[in-house]
Amino acid sequence: MRYLSAGESHGKGMVMILEGFPSNVKIDIGEINHELGRRQKGYGRGKRMSIETDSAEVLSGIRFGQTLGSPISVFVKNRDWENWKLNMSCENIFHDEGLSIRSPRPGHADFPGAIKYNQTDMRNILERASARETVIRTAAGALSKQLLKEFGIVVHNRVVSIGGVEDLDVMDKDDSYWEKVKASDVSMYDPETEKKVKQSIDKAKEDGDTLGGIVEVYIYNCPVGLGSHVHYDRKLSAKLAMEIMSLQAVKGFEIGAGFETAIKPGSQIHDEIYYQDSYHHKTNNAGGIEGGISNGETIMFRAAVKPIPTLMKPLQTVDMESKERVAACKERSDVCAVPAAGVIMENIAAWVIASELIEKFGGDSLEELKTNYNNYMTYLGER
Numbered sequence: 284m285r286y287l288s289a290g291e292s293h294g295k296g297m298v299m300i301l302e303g304f305p306s307n308v309k310i311d312i313g314e315i316n317h318e319l320g321r322r323q324k325g326y327g328r329g330k331r332m333s334i335e336t337d338s339a340e341v342l343s344g345i346r347f348g349q350t351l352g353s354p355i356s357v358f359v360k361n362r363d364w365e366n367w368k369l370n371m372s373c374e375n376i377f378h379d380e381g382l383s384i385r386s387p388r389p390g391h392a393d394f395p396g397a398i399k400y401n402q403t404d405m406r407n408i409l410e411r412a413s414a415r416e417t418v419i420r421t422a423a424g425a426l427s428k429q430l431l432k433e434f435g436i437v438v439h440n441r442v443v444s445i446g447g448v449e450d451l452d453v454m455d456k457d458d459s460y461w462e463k464v465k466a467s468d469v470s471m472y473d474p475e476t477e478k479k480v481k482q483s484i485d486k487a488k489e490d491g492d493t494l495g496g497i498v499e500v501y502i503y504n505c506p507v508g509l510g511s512h513v514h515y516d517r518k519l520s521a522k523l524a525m526e527i528m529s530l531q532a533v534k535g536f537e538i539g540a541g542f543e544t545a546i547k548p549g550s551q552i553h554d555e556i557y558y559q560d561s562y563h564h565k566t567n568n569a570g571g572i573e574g575g576i577s578n579g580e581t582i583m584f585r586a587a588v589k590p591i592p593t594l595m596k597p598l599q600t601v602d603m604e605s606k607e608r609v610a611a612c613k614e615r616s617d618v619c620a621v622p623a624a625g626v627i628m629e630n631i632a633a634w635v636i637a638s639e640l641i642e643k644f645g646g647d648s649l650e651e652l653k654t655n656y657n658n659y660m661t662y663l664g665e666r
């Protein structure tokens with residue numbers, strides 16, 4: 284499976300063409316919109332999220348609620364477009380110079396992008412660098428989740444910390460745990476921590492500052508054997524790392540015990556294998572992936588999200604025309620987007636796993652995919 288996305292943050296809308304999705308998968312478009320809605324929420328988001336409710340318009344590839352096997356194309360309108368029509372026009376018309384950005388904002392793609400693409404107006408960079416693009420990744424994930432459901436594979440995320448304030452970690456993450464996390468404005472389990480985090484976000488807002496955090500993603504019921512050790516670009520760990528690291532603002536990635544594995548001795552890190560009806564590991568420090576292959580345990584990865592780079596108390600930068608030192612410009616912006624980043628990561632993970640499932644089991648239709656999967660599961664049971 285593959286997809287391409289296109290669209291600028293304040294352009295007409297965002298568009299995706301996804302190819303390789305099997306036929307006969309039941310698709311509820313409401314589920315896509317549900318995921319798009321989750322992506323817009325979270326305490327600390329900017330005003331734009333309240334003026335826009337994203338809604339997916341499926342243009343092709345689905346008929347009577349089922350995929351056809353043909354390319355699925357999706358359009359998500361940017362509702363703010365109405366206010367930007369002239370300034371984001373494809374036509375060569377007059378535009379408001381005041382909306383041009385001549386000094387690169389620290390922490391954004393502005394500076395290297397302007398040099399690389401030979402632009403003087405950094406709006407021509409930021410419009411595409413913006414995380415608005417992630418509506419498409421979320422839509423691809425929402426479609427993938429509906430395929431994964433057929434195989435009992437479920438993906439969840441939780442926010443581990445925001446601005447250094449850590450949520451309580453609960454060992455047994457059952458359905459009721461995930462319900463609570465999903466209902467939280469900051470994707471956390473403990474209401475007391477949530478309160479503290481909200482206070483920190485309010486304080487950052489007051490100070491003209493922003494906050495980052497850490498997210499964990501859990502993928503349940505993945506069979507042994509997704510990904511491969513035989514070539515670097517077939518490793519499941521590498522594919523997850525690439526996709527997650529490509530999400531705006533992600534600055535760190537680890538699987539399972541991750542960076543902790545560098546500190547502890549091997550005897551405390553590697554997961555002992557035992558057998559009782561099926562194979563299990565005593566612990567899951569590997570995070571469900573060994574040698575780039577899923578090992579049947581829950582896949583777990585963690586990612587660090589940096590603070591939002593647009594500050595209402597702006598940092599210093601340089602006007603690239605006059606070379607004078609100036610304050611970076613401020614545009615309506617989030618104070619904290621960590622919960623939203625968690626929802627996007629969850630959907631990215633669903634996309635990666637669905638792609639791997641198709642890679643391993645093949646099949647043009649859901650029925651063919653299931654037959655191949657079931658044969659493999661029978662083989663697994665006999666090992």
Ligand SMILES: Cc1cc2nc3c(=O)[nH]c(=O)nc-3n(C[C@H](O)[C@H](O)[C@H](O)COP(=O)(O)O)c2cc1C
Nearest residue numbers: 390391392412414531532592593616617620623624
């Ligand atoms: C969900 C989400 C929302 C974001 N919202 C904003 C925002 O409102 N303002 C901002 O300056 N950056 C925002 N960012 C971060 C920037 O898009 C990102 O830091 C920037 O494009 C530079 O890319 P890099 O951080 O990956 O190097 C957001 C990121 C995510 C994941």
